[in-house]
Amino acid sequence: MDTDKCFHCGLDIVKQDEIIFDEKNFCCNGCKTVYEIFSINDMMSYYDFEKSPGATPSNNDQKYGFLDNEKIVEKLLDFNEGQTQIVSLQIPHIHCSSCIWILENLHRLQKNITSSQVNFHEKKVRISYNSEAISLKLIVKLLQSIGYEPYITLDNYEAKKINTDRSLTYKLGVAFFCFGNIMLLSFPEYFDVNEFWLDHYKNFFRWLIFALSLPSFFYSATDYYVIAYKSIKSRTMNIEIPIALGIIVMFVRSTVDIVFGYGQGFFDSLTGLIFFMLLGKMFQIKTYSFLSFERDYKSYFPVAVTRIMTDGTEESVPVHEINKGDRLLIRNQELIPTDGILISENGSIDYSFVTGESLPVTKKSGDKLFAGGRQSGSIIEMEVLNSVSHSYLTQLWSNAVFQKKVEQKHKTITNTISRYFTPALLLIAFAGFGFWIFISTTTAFNVFTAVLIVACPCALALTAPFTLGNVLRILGKKKFYLKNALAIEQLAKVDTLVFDKTGTITTSKKAKIVYEGTPMNDEQLLWIKNVLRASNHPLSRILYDTLQGNKRIETDLFEEIPNKGISAKIQGHKIKIGSSTFIQKANGSTLQTSVHIEIDEIYVGKYIFNNEYRDGLSELFSDLNKDYEIKVLSGDNEGEREVLEALLPRGTELIFNQKPEQKLEFIRQLQLQGKNVMMVGDGLNDAGALAQSNVGISVSENVNVFSPACDAILDATEFYKISRFLKMSKKAMLTIKISFGLSLLYNVVGLLFAVTGNLLPLVAAIIMPLSTITIISFVTVMSNLFARKLKLSDKKK
Amino acid sequence: MRTQNRGMSVIYLLISISIVVAIVFFAAFIKAVKSGQYDDDYTPSVRMLFDDELVKASKDLGEKETGNIKTKIKTKII
Numbered sequence: 001m002d003t004d005k006c007f008h009c010g011l012d013i014v015k016q017d018e019i020i021f022d023e024k025n026f027c028c029n030g031c032k033t034v035y036e037i038f039s040i041n042d043m044m045s046y047y048d049f050e051k052s053p054g055a056t057p058s059n060n061d062q063k064y065g066f067l068d069n070e071k072i073v074e075k076l077l078d079f080n081e082g083q084t085q086i087v088s089l090q091i092p093h094i095h096c097s098s099c100i101w102i103l104e105n106l107h108r109l110q111k112n113i114t115s116s117q118v119n120f121h122e123k124k125v126r127i128s129y130n131s132e133a134i135s136l137k138l139i140v141k142l143l144q145s146i147g148y149e150p151y152i153t154l155d156n157y158e159a160k161k162i163n164t165d166r167s168l169t170y171k172l173g174v175a176f177f178c179f180g181n182i183m184l185l186s187f188p189e190y191f192d193v194n195e196f197w198l199d200h201y202k203n204f205f206r207w208l209i210f211a212l213s214l215p216s217f218f219y220s221a222t223d224y225y226v227i228a229y230k231s232i233k234s235r236t237m238n239i240e241i242p243i244a245l246g247i248i249v250m251f252v253r254s255t256v257d258i259v260f261g262y263g264q265g266f267f268d269s270l271t272g273l274i275f276f277m278l279l280g281k282m283f284q285i286k287t288y289s290f291l292s293f294e295r296d297y298k299s300y301f302p303v304a305v306t307r308i309m310t311d312g313t314e315e316s317v318p319v320h321e322i323n324k325g326d327r328l329l330i331r332n333q334e335l336i337p338t339d340g341i342l343i344s345e346n347g348s349i350d351y352s353f354v355t356g357e358s359l360p361v362t363k364k365s366g367d368k369l370f371a372g373g374r375q376s377g378s379i380i381e382m383e384v385l386n387s388v389s390h391s392y393l394t395q396l397w398s399n400a401v402f403q404k405k406v407e408q409k410h411k412t413i414t415n416t417i418s419r420y421f422t423p424a425l426l427l428i429a430f431a432g433f434g435f436w437i438f439i440s441t442t443t444a445f446n447v448f449t450a451v452l453i454v455a456c457p458c459a460l461a462l463t464a465p466f467t468l469g470n471v472l473r474i475l476g477k478k479k480f481y482l483k484n485a486l487a488i489e490q491l492a493k494v495d496t497l498v499f500d501k502t503g504t505i506t507t508s509k510k511a512k513i514v515y516e517g518t519p520m521n522d523e524q525l526l527w528i529k530n531v532l533r534a535s536n537h538p539l540s541r542i543l544y545d546t547l548q549g550n551k552r553i554e555t556d557l558f559e560e561i562p563n564k565g566i567s568a569k570i571q572g573h574k575i576k577i578g579s580s581t582f583i584q585k586a587n588g589s590t591l592q593t594s595v596h597i598e599i600d601e602i603y604v605g606k607y608i609f610n611n612e613y614r615d616g617l618s619e620l621f622s623d624l625n626k627d628y629e630i631k632v633l634s635g636d637n638e639g640e641r642e643v644l645e646a647l648l649p650r651g652t653e654l655i656f657n658q659k660p661e662q663k664l665e666f667i668r669q670l671q672l673q674g675k676n677v678m679m680v681g682d683g684l685n686d687a688g689a690l691a692q693s694n695v696g697i698s699v700s701e702n703v704n705v706f707s708p709a710c711d712a713i714l715d716a717t718e719f720y721k722i723s724r725f726l727k728m729s730k731k732a733m734l735t736i737k738i739s740f741g742l743s744l745l746y747n748v749v750g751l752l753f754a755v756t757g758n759l760l761p762l763v764a765a766i767i768m769p770l771s772t773i774t775i776i777s778f779v780t781v782m783s784n785l786f787a788r789k790l791k792l793s794d795k796k797k
Numbered sequence: 798m799r800t801q802n803r804g805m806s807v808i809y810l811l812i813s814i815s816i817v818v819a820i821v822f823f824a825a826f827i828k829a830v831k832s833g834q835y836d837d838d839y840t841p842s843v844r845m846l847f848d849d850e851l852v853k854a855s856k857d858l859g860e861k862e863t864g865n866i867k868t869k870i871k872t873k874i875i
Contacts, residue, residue: 120840170827177823181819208812
């Protein structure tokens with residue numbers, strides 16, 4: 001057992017904070033408490049399935065005050081009758097079998113929970129409990145106490161029940177049922193047709209096959225008829241037209257054949273075709289049920305906030321019921337839900353997600369606050385100016401860009417090919433008909449229908465779904481989650497890349513700190529560190545983590561003036577740490593964020609906080625620069641210009657102080673110039689730009705947490721692979737093109753049979769599955785090969 | 798012609814029965830899909846590997862004996 005890591009959560013243990021309990025090491029009291037809870041309730045199996053599966057429980061007590069409100073609870077429940085209530089909660093920490101085990105055994109921790117079931121892919125748990133004995137709030141608190149805190153946002157509150165659409169599964173089932181049985185029943189006729197017994201029972205078999213084909217023809221294939229009809233009406237040439245045509249012709253010809261006794265018909269190929277097409281459709285749909293690409297601001301907002309009544313009492317009120325003039329209480333790390341004015345003396349608001357400014361903004365009493373910012377620091381009081389729907393943030397979302405359903409921004413490659421395919425097909429069919437009509441009418445009809453049957457672009461239509469479906473999976477394993485197959489085609493066409501700065505090419509996890517001034521000795525550094533320990537300011541935290549030294553010294557005097565600095569006395573020395581306005585002797589440059597140090601009234605130096613850029617950024621950009629135009633947009637100020645110019649290739653355009661609307665407009669201008677733009681961003685301030693661009697990628701440090709509407713979500717740890725992902729998309733399109741060639745080859749061979757009047761049902765029944773299987777194997781092998789060649793799996797050195 | 802029939806007429810019956818059986822299975826498939834069984838196809842594979850604890854035993858025998866049984870099962874599995 002690794003004694004440096006916590007037994008419960010697996011994180012490193014700081015020796016001073018270590019807790020040893022029951023002969024195991026824990027990093028903090030929280031982890032040890034969860035261990036205790038499990039051990040008392042005889043649930044130690046939790047640790048058997050995975051190593052260190054736990055998470056440190058958060059201890060934010062007041063967060064769930066809104067669950068006391070019955071109206072809110074009612075909206076969050078799935079079911080509420082009599083004594084039973086059922087709720088579905090999303091729990092981001094679900095990641096392994098231990099999680100499934102503990103969440104399905106909740107009834108052992110709390111006997112009023114009747115049952116619970118986990119959906120691993122969606123990271124949800126459905127809990128059924130006795131509503132008279134326990135409330136939702138207590139259940140949520142229980143989950144919080146064992147480290148499985150649910151993620152409840154405004155989205156859950158407003159979500160309407162979506163009925164799962166299973167029609168494709170049903171259609172596939174029907175298609176397979178018909179196909180399998182018809183294949184079996186067709187075998188006798190493939191082989192010797194001259195056996196007497198066969199002659200006798202031929203009709204029985206044929207009509208049975210006919211009956212079996214009906215469900216497949218009339219039910220399973222309906223999507224194709226509908227799409228083909230729509231595309232004829234709108235005069236586009238989709239691939240569904242020749243498919244639908246092929247299916248209908250096959251059915252008609254086969255029925256005619258068995259009615260007049262010409263042959264056994266092509267029912268086997270017909271149902272086989274329908275089955276493979278539906279299989280391809282199903283394969284192309286790869287949904288990541290734990291992600292949502294459609295998020296809007298509602299999934300970023302909390303359900304309720306604390307309102308201060310006129311008599312001073314606090315109550316929890318749903319976000320939509322906030323009115324102008326209300327007073328709200330916002331705690332540390334809580335979101336400001338509406339535009340308003342700060343009443344408290346000071347506030348430190350983190351707008352990084354909304355406007356892209358990397359560090360918290362100091363506000364004083366009377367300043368205007370905008371919705372979407374997060375308070376970092378002590379509790380503040382604010383007065384509401386606008387209701388939620390009228391706040392700046394919501395106005396941003398109402399921008400027309402989000403409303404337009406951009407489905408067919410782009411013609412898929414399959415439909416592009418079908419523009420040539422369909423006319424060519426009809427030409428050959430009519431040519432064949434025209435040739436044979438002078439010789440024999442029956443052969444002419446034979447040939448006409450045979451051409452339409454054998455050239456039915458089954459393999460052609462399956463190429464793209466199978467290739468793209470496979471690539472979707474490959475990329476998903478590398479934590480690059482695409483919304484749908486169309487995104488891959490769009491990725492391959494991109495020629496300009498636009499990157500956001502804050503949060504996208506910088507990581508919010510660390511900041512690079514540089515010290516300028518008189519060097520301090522170890523003792524002095526130890527004083528600084530111990531003074532910082534008591535401060536809550538985010539900069540203090542970061543600085544504290546960077547400084548070395550483990551000795552604990554108590555401060556004699558400590559005073560923190562919010563957002564200005566700290567004044568303290570330690571071991572007889574006077575220490576002052578803070579902003580340039582706090583320490584008069586400092587010379588402040590407002591563009592850089594710095595923390596100044598004064599010891600015993602002598603100015604010592606300052607720590608400058610620089611953005612930490614993501615690993616591999618320079619290599620990534622120089623690689624991308626070869627094929628793409630790169631631009632960087634930032635909501636931040638110009639302070640970083642020199643650093644960026646050093647990091648990035650020459651000629652990369654850098655634009656600062658961009659408001660969200662300006663980012664959107666910038667992309668629109670590029671598109672008007674005819675460019676195909678890919679936007680990479682992370683926050684709400686990029687949302688407009690992400691929607692406007694041809695492909696929008698959202699970079700996320702934690703994919704479980706909100707990211708705005710986009711076409712793809714990229715885990716921040718894989719950021720440096722963007723150039724490889726782009727190359728992969730191009731290789732995917734190459735695979736599709738090669739495989740188109742292959743499938744056309746099959747079509748040509750089949751056509752040779754058809755045009756000469758030699759198309760036997762047996763031949764069709766062989767060509768069709770053969771071509772399908774060859775194409776499917778080919779594209780799967782090729783796409784996997786390309787993935788390996790591009791070294792998508794490489795870990796950073 | 799009759800003499801050459803060789804009683805193959807039973808094939809009508811056989812094929813009809815097999816179709817009926819196939820339809821029964823098909824109906825079961827539809828029912829399963831409708832009940833949402835296939836909406837989550839991953840979690841059941843994990844759930845299957847969990848040990849069943851003896852909850853009933855504790856009701857009949859009382860705490861101490863259940864503890865003994867549980868330790869016995871645990872040692873057997875390990």
